[in-house]
Amino acid sequence: MHHRLIPLFALAVTVSSGAIAQEMQQIPVGPQQPIQQLTTAKAVVVDTRQFLPQVNVEKRDLIVRPENPFKPPWREMKVEPNSLPVGEVQDYQRIELRDGRALFPGIGYTGWIPPDPDIGVGPNHILGVVNVDLAFFTHAGSKTFQQPISTFFASVGAGPTADLFDPKVFFDRIHQRFVVVCLEMKTSPQTSKVLFGVSDDADPNGTWYLYRFEAARVISGSNTWADYPGAGYNKDAYVVSMNQFTFSGFAFRGVQFIVIRKSTVLSGGAATTHYFLDTNEFGAQVAEMVDSSIDRVYTASDFNSGNMKIHAFRNLTTTPLMDSAFLAIPSFTYPSTNATSPGGRSLDVLDGRLINVVFRNGKMVTAHGVRSPTSSDNVVRWYELNTNNYPSSAMTVAQSGNVAGTAGQHYFMPALFINEFGDISMIFTRSSSTIVADIMVAGRKTTDAPGTMGAPVLLESASGSTYGFSGFNRWGDYFGIETNPNNETTFWGVAMTGTTSSAWRTAIRDWNVTLPVTLNSVTLNSSTVIGGNSVGGQVNMSGNAPSGGYVVSLSSNVPAAATVPSTVTVPSGSSTAGFTVSTSVVSVDTAVTITASFRGTNRTVGLTVQWAWVIVNPSSFAKVGIHISGNLNSLFASDDDRMRLGVDPGVDQFPPVQLFLSATAPVANPSKLEFTLETRASTTFRGQRLMLFNWATNRYDTVDYRFPGLSDSSFTVSLTSSASDYIRASDRLMRAYIAWDDLASEVAGLWNVDIDQSNWKIFR
Known part of the structure; x- marks a missing residue:
């Protein structure tokens, strides 16, 4: 089916990326300094392998968190509709469910509504969270660990009488760690904390460093508590954002940010934190800055129906600074109705706030729910921003698009991620008067037309005929999505749907937009x-x-x-x-x-x-004369370990001293053959003849004649064009003959010859 969205204000949807670009406006103030710096005690170190049983599923009473009715006044500002284009969903499908594996269950119903599911995806493990449990899974779907978050953080003083809620998790690709964030709140005494945990490696079941950061803040004379966090990171810092509400009356007072210096917490040291406050912002989400070279952390929020508010946190290894700017985006209308579901039910679509933010290769992506420009249906709006090294240069909108179903269908609660190719995928909910709550995914390749998204694909439907209670039901408040660090084309997501008992359950699944590059x-x-x-x-x-x-x-x-x-x-x-x-x-x-x-x-x-060349030592010898000392090994190297031959006075033979050597060559047709001989004589005037056997002529050839001295004298004979003549082809046999005679007199006296080295060198 062709899922079509009419572009805002009847704009054409197929446009160049240049036509989409819209520059941001700087807020006319300088970079903001932190309002507070705190250094905490060292982390409490826990080992999750000591939690027994490893899978501990507790039954709880029903807890329904009330929806926050706050609408920031700046959202009500009149914003003139702009002409920035919005793309649409296409006929083609970009989702590849390539392995055919069924979804595997995430964390099941805990009694809390809504569940707030999120996941972090490591090389071999997945960490899932909900209100208010935490679990570890293998990529194959085996649950290896589950505990209440209150148990996980008990060692830092969390609870037991306080509420823990809104857990978030991500996998830090740069330092290969899982990071868990959860909020803690109690009205008496007034308490608001950020529970923060970082694993020591990419395996979540093991050592964790746990912290409990202050989140209560007096703003405009009233003490406030933290709600609906965002969490992200770069190479230097973790950043947490929170909406701040007064303990008395729950009045909104702004967004608080905590910048946590990474170097102080990765090994469990005393954490260095810096606090920032923006009283004219709501629902800021912190980017996962996946690139390891980026020295800043971005955040984004929907400021009103035509603008985002952007922050850049920089100088993160010293005293951080916060830059701020507005970015004009394609105008939209905030949701005006909740999503319909069978049986007189409706599902909470939130209020149009951004769900998550991800940065990759100079691009930042985010998404939220908005109202269809042609009906009261809810649709998903997504954005890709050119960050342009902000604040050095202004950000621009690279492209934007809506994802919508047929008339009467609601698409909402989107979480999205961008992979290293620039491909984008999202996970969200679809419902209607006949659809309880479907888990849907959609995706686009970086080569697709600007603003377009492939046709959504159903992952799983609710197993019951209705969800929740008659009337309004909390939903979300967010879903989770990341890519597999081992395979950047594989997306993993978690979302909620309904059970046969009208309760919620979560499901985890992987899919591809582009098949993996291997x-x-x-x-x-x-x-x-x-x-x-x-x-x-x-x-x-x-x-x-x-x-x-x-x-x-x-x-x-x-x-x-x-x-x-x-x-x-x-x-x-x-x-x-x-x-x-x-x-x-x-x-x-x-x-x-x-x-x-x-x-x-x-x-x-x-x-x-x-081998380029090889030394071939003699494998046997024979002699004429007396063998005085040394052996065959004495001939292998110039090392003063010598074979000594002498004249035998009882034998009348000329020449009086002779040495016959044999060896086997490694090849029959070398490019070159060399023979090295090092000798000395006991007296002068001893003639020395070196002969090599020529198998082509079947006789010895004299290749050298000289008079050896009284000290060692070495020389090498080289043969090239005729080298193979001196090796028998059938068995690669080589022979050498060396003779010494006395040319000074006809009758030889007693004398001897020392041979220090005598071997062949064969070249390929």
């Missing part, structure tokens, strides 16, 4: 290389890398023979990246495995590093 292979330009040379290689992905590229790890199992760089980066827009394998000289052919690793997937390729 490491297909690692290849080499050649499977063999002579040691001492290099060979080119390439990693091959299944799709193009996004902005920032993909980092693929490389390793060699025999680094003594072949080395590779530790990483190679596949550049943005490409699916391949080259690298160089450097090799060392080896004495024998060496098999090497090159491994490329990317997000848990390994690909390998084999390489044979061949």
